Amino acid sequence: MKMSSIPVRKFDAIIVGAGGAGLRAALQLSEAGMKTAVLSKVFPTRSHTVAAQGGVSASLGNSEPDHWHWHMYDTVKGSDWLGDQDAIEFMCREAPNVVIELEHFGMPFDRNSDGTIYQRPFGGHMSNFGEKPVRRACAAADRTGHAMLHALYQRNVRANTQFFVEWMALDLIRDSEGNVQGVVAMEMETSEIVIFQAKATLFATGGAGRIFASSTNAFINTGDGLGMAARAGIPLEDMEFWQFHPTGVAGAGVLITEGVRGEGGILRNANGERFMERYAPNAKDLASRDVVSRAMVTEINEGRGCGPNKDHVLLDITHLDPEVIMSKLPGIREISIKFAGVDPIKAPIPVVPTCHYQMGGIPTNYRGEVVVEDQVVKGFYAAGECACASVHGANRLGTNSLLDLLVFGKSSGNSMIDFIKGQPKDLPELVMNDVERSVARVARLDNQTQGANVNEARTAMQRTMQAHCGVFRFNDMLQEGVKKILEVEVMVKNTVIADKSKTFNTARLEALELENLIEVAKATMISAEARKESRGAHVRDDAADTAENPNGRDDQNWLKHTLWHREGNRLTYKPVNLKPLSVETIALKTRSY
């Protein structure tokens, strides 16, 4: 392919991804009169933001007194002090503004009788610096994410945002100084490769939960922005931190609510043993999420897992009255029959800790600017789950994910507007090195006649991540995991697809997605192996709970952000910003609930 024959489309701003963060940023830009393009693999309202049910937090204080500073405290504590306190202050202070704005955009929030937004309690939301629960979560029934996408999408259409739906971005374009010039993208319908050139480019591509065998994430969550950033030489931050839920249906990822254990459900290993009795003699199956997850992984690791691959345990409710199951646990029977092929009245449900949310990502500041070695990468921005501002640190507080999308979508949009205004009217000459690399990647798939099957390579990656780098981690398993994931990478570089056609070639798309996932998988495994402490969602068997290091957290050595660099799989570290914008530092202490 001749580089000069590739069409170039020119914009002020390009946004990759049309979930909550992408749409919020696009709106900011379009309403400011910027010529804005949004690229999305799927129709915007079918982005994974749609799955968010819980709500969005803001210290509106509609039901009882609340304050952004208390919200900030909860977020810092939730992050196990790995979150940057400037970004966290910014987010919590902005929260009431972005929620009210969203209301004005037409978001149908649940309301109080006086017309104000109804707020409900949520785990970890406390008043007066951890004193007692506070009602802070705003929701639109149980479809908050859905309602948010619809409100933002409608508003964008009105503001003349240009949508390129069913387009997949392939690679970032950087000039010789590293400034970002846009992206190379492929139209699915025709497989045509097009350069999208702009003054400012935002990645809002979401998470990469599909690196794990068991994940609640939709199939589209393949970390495309993270893969593109890594290939372009941008490090990925804090990728060892992933939020897990203890009980997803093994092999599917659909969650089984913790209420099942509340109603008397019992976890059993391959021997039929109620193993929680050994780990938590008092609470047993009702022990906290972390304790249950760790016990499940320990059972699997020690060879007492169930099934042909000994890779899950069983959640048994066969002893419960079928009427209790039907009345108190509606939906569970359906889920189990549908996704595990098991009627839980007759046989136990196979379950496994399941990945839910990615805390790490492309390193940014609270303005959404991508930052590498203290320098802003000119023209490059990231927001939402693919970005690491870092507000979630080592663990995310519930309802802060939707808030993240709104606050950092908007702040990225504003930063981009300022940057675009300071740029010369005409776009600079394109540097084609990255374009050539991107075209070569696609050509490799078109020309390859032998090699690894895409599904097999993906399964190998997912099983390796799940077994070696799941919710509870062991030094020897991590070390072996690093070797294994690098072997899987060799497979991914040699994938072959049978279908070489040009129109909606899903086989090719999946192969390209896998090339993004593998970057995230390597970053996760290598960062996790290196971090020799437990903090937030990164929990190691060998990081002991001592008086000096409560819960295995080692602030002396590990109060720092990881940066994984694709080139040579190198790790560097940078300090956590403990200095908020206007208030005093929230001082380190043991995280306990």
Add this chain to the structure above:
Amino acid sequence: MDEVDLKRILWRSRRGLLELDLQLERFVEQVLPTLTTAELAVYEQVLMLPDWDFLEYVNGKSVCPDPELATMIARISAAQQ
């Protein structure tokens, strides 16, 4: 309906919700190749539904008001692992 249309339908069976992805993955594999052109057109309409409505219909929590779509959704729900 040509091969391009079929492949487009295949891609649009990717959703924002995991439960739908899993259910449609089966349907697409087991049933889609057997559909008539007219049935494919109905399936395309089903794919236009908002994800949560679609999931509620698939799970039988409510019934799609359009009988033609409801019939197709019943076939989607019936696709087994």
